[in-house]
Amino acid sequence: MKRWLFPLMVSLQVLYLVGMAGAYYAIDLFGETIDLKTAPVDPRDLFYGDYVVVNYEISTISNENxxxxxxxxxxxVYVKLRKDGEVYEAQAVSHQALPTEKDEVLITGQYKGGNGDELRIRYGIERFYVEENTGEALEGNESERVAEVAVAPWGQKKIVSLRNP
Structure with missing residues (x-):
């Protein structure tokens, strides 16, 4: 009886790891790609290398929303985004999932406080890792950038690219 228990446990662990990796790559297949305005800054991580801290316009939302x-x-929190021209902008924020229509996307985040008039939301996609010694090029250009973000139907999200508008 114990002989089959060990291989079963190992198989379940491997299946879980493969599922986690597959879910990340499935974002590209099943997710919707949206564009968000950014204002990047360039720090460096000792273990991961260069990355760009991305501050989205949708990270600060009016209290009225x-x-x-x-x-x-x-x-x-759930943030409903609506396409406005080339980029998506925040329309509403709630504890519960909001219904969406055409040209709207629902993205999850964490409420990080506010100053009375504005809400501060963190989305978990505020770091974009770049090749070594390329982060300074992104920082050097003062113009706003646009982040291409893939959002999967099950809520997972990732930054696909950063580019000039």
């Missing part, structure tokens, strides 16, 4: 009860620090 909040739907529902008062948010608490670190609460999970």
């Amino acid at each position: 909040w739907v529902g009860d008062e948010p608490q620090y670190n609460d999970k």
Whole structure:
């Protein structure tokens, strides 16, 4: 009886790891790609190398766009984005998933406080790793950049690229 238990446990662990990796790559296949305005800064990580900290315009949202009860620090929130020209802009924020229509996307984030008039949201995609010694080129250009972000139907998201508008 114990002989089949060990291979079963190892198989389940391998299946879990393959599923996690597959879910990341499935974003490209099943996710919708959206463009967001950014303002990058260039720090360096000792272990991961160069990366760009990406601050999105949708990271600061007007308090008027909040739907529902008062948010608490670190609460999970849903942000409804609507396409406005070439980029997506925040339309509403709530504790619950909001219905979307054509040219709208729902993205999850964490409420990080506010100053009374604005809500601060963190999306978990604020770092974009770049090839070594290329981060300074992104920092040197003062113009705003556009981040191409893939958002999967199950809520996972990742930055695909950074480019000039």
